[in-house]
Amino acid sequence: MYMKGRNVAILFFVAMLFGAGMAYAGTQIVEKADSADQETEENDQIDEDGDNRSQDNSQPSEEEKLELIEDYRQMGAFSKVLQAYSIIQNNYVEDVKEEELIEGAIQGMLDTLDDPYSVYMDKETVEQFNDAIESSFEGIGAEVSIVDGRVTIVAPIKDSPAEKAGLKPNDQIIEVDGENIEGMDLYDAVLKIRGEKGTPVTLTIKRPGTEELLEVEVIRDTIPIETVYTSIKEVNGQTAGIIEITSFSENTAADFSSALKKLEEEEQIDGLVIDVRGNPGGLFTSVENILGHFITKDDPYVQIEKRDGEKVPYYSDLNEGKDYPIAVLIDEGSASASEILAAAMNEAGDYPLVGTKTFGKGTVQQAIPMGDGSDIKLTIYKWLTPEGNWIHEKGIEPTVPVEQPEFFYANPIQVEESLSSDMTGDQIASAQLMLKGIGYDPGRTDGYFDDKTEQAVKAFQQDQGLQVTGQIDNRTASVLEQQIVEAVRSEENDRQLKKALEVLFQ
Incomplete structure (x- = not known):
């Protein structure tokens, strides 16, 4: 008292x-x-005699x-x-306005933490972002974060407008429709990027490894939250099940369980590939439930480190693991919950990781209601791998490193004037990579437009029913990029998946 x-x-x-x-x-x-x-x-208590006595x-x-x-x-x-x-x-x-001062003070306190994942969300923002977890939303379909002070794409969502427009992990968004957003709060920036289905948004992109800024127009659409995709591959008489998880939302664990059961009972798979490439993460409980299918109770699947340094291991109730081989696909777009899954499968399950190094997010956030519909999304824990490693800003290295073909990483072609013989630049280098990737030999990929590049362009234009000029105008560039998107989506060009299947049955 x-x-x-x-x-x-x-x-x-x-x-x-x-x-x-x-x-x-x-x-x-x-x-x-x-x-x-x-x-x-x-x-204050009242005893049997009726006296009012303080505790x-x-x-x-x-x-x-x-x-x-x-x-x-x-x-x-x-x-x-x-x-x-x-x-x-x-x-x-x-x-x-009183409200603006109060919210500004809250945001100011969070800014001092120097943590891009700890943010204040007003009531409107909370309502809009809940949509992204619960059902669907309208926008470009990309997970973003703040990296080095800039809004950065962690991963585009599968089959989203962002993916179709050629946006890639680690792309930095400098401007939205001509408005500079550097230094802007993450959620304010995202609300500018989002918009009604069918409306265009132009993003100015700084892509690592390139000097020129890219202008990418994306047509917004409805982004459904379908997070689990399955397929079957026959490899040397053996059946491999492939489960791709694009994010961890409310229904992901249940959908994964159903997909796994079907593969095991109906398809009678001999091995499994879990693909979390381009998966930016999501709900911690979702990945926990999925790991419960594979990681036995003998080892923790993750450790949580509190602010006082106490480390709490988390265990499943599973007695026995699977009797078939498993491989996990990862890349630079795999973040947060995806990294929890990858680390657990490798360190606790001894399963191989195939692909490239992951994004590197080793913290856990919780949305704490403020009582008026607004939230503080606050980093409350570090998560550690089963062996106690903190991968924050480091990522997880694959046990079987595999890069995709060069044309997977080609930049969009920005054509202000037609690209032609004797010109040089990054745009020409991108076009050369694309031509080479779909079977036309430009002779070089260094950005110099020589005679052999011109012949490759002419052959491409001839095959696509375009005007044969040997120059890359807007129409030629557009069709070339469409061809590259299709080539990237083709399993025939997916070196990482091929390697995972090879590792599975070696």
Whole structure:
């Protein structure tokens, strides 16, 4: 009881300091004090004789006195915030909305954490982002994060407008429809990128490894949250099941369980490939349930490290693992929950990881309601691999490294004027990579437009029913990019999948 009374005393102390000049803060102080008084009354007990007796009439101990002093000190520090609020509210040259000041203060505190994953979301933002987990939303279909102060694509969603437009992991978004978004809050930036189905948005992209900025137009669409895809491959008389997980949402674990059961019982698979390439993560509980199919109770599938350094291992209830081989596909677009899955399958399950190094996100966030529909999404834990490794900003290395063909990484072609003989530049180098990737030999891929490149362009134009000029105009560039998208989606060109199947049955 004393401790609750102590809180009331501190709140009263603050009220005396700031008085009527703190309208918003004063309201909160009164509400908290009333709540504390009510709790005090409810904790007084009436004994069998009908006497009203307090639970604790003792004087504060030395330890409680020290805590009281510390609370006064903290409230003294907080008084500076209230003072700044009062000064701005009463003296700024223009009227300032109370709500904007409060939300600005909250965002300012979160900014000092230097953590792109800890953010404030107002009510409208919370409602819009809940859609991305629960059903579907309208936008370009890409997971983004803040990396080195810039809005960066973690991965485009499978079959989304972002993927079709050629956006790639690690692309940095500099402008949205000509508006510079560098330094902008992540969720504010995302709301600018999102929009109604059928509307265009132009993104100015800085792609690592290229000097020129790219202008990419994306037509927004409805992005359904279908996260599990299955297929079958026959390899030397053996059947391989492939389950691709594009993100971890509310229904992912249940959909995965159904898909796995069907593959095992109906297809009677001899091996399994789990593909989390381009999977930006999602719900922690979803990946936990999926790992429960493979990682036995003998080893943890993940460890959670609290702020005090305590490490808590998490175990499944599984007694026996699978009796068939499994491989996991990863790449630079695999992040967060995907990395939890990959690390667990490798370190606890001893299954191979095939592909390229993952994104590197080793923290866990929780959305904490503020009571008015807004949330603080706060990093509350680090997650560690079963062996205790923290992969944050490092990623997970594959045990079987495999790069995709060069044309998978070709940049979109930006044609301001037709590209022709004797010209040089990154755009020509991209076109040469694309031509080579779909079977036309440009002779070189260094960005110099020579006679052999011109002959390759003419052959491509002839085959596609285009005007044969030997120059790359907008029409030729557009058709070339369409051909590359189809080539990238073709399993015939997927070196990583081929290697995973080879590893499975070696």
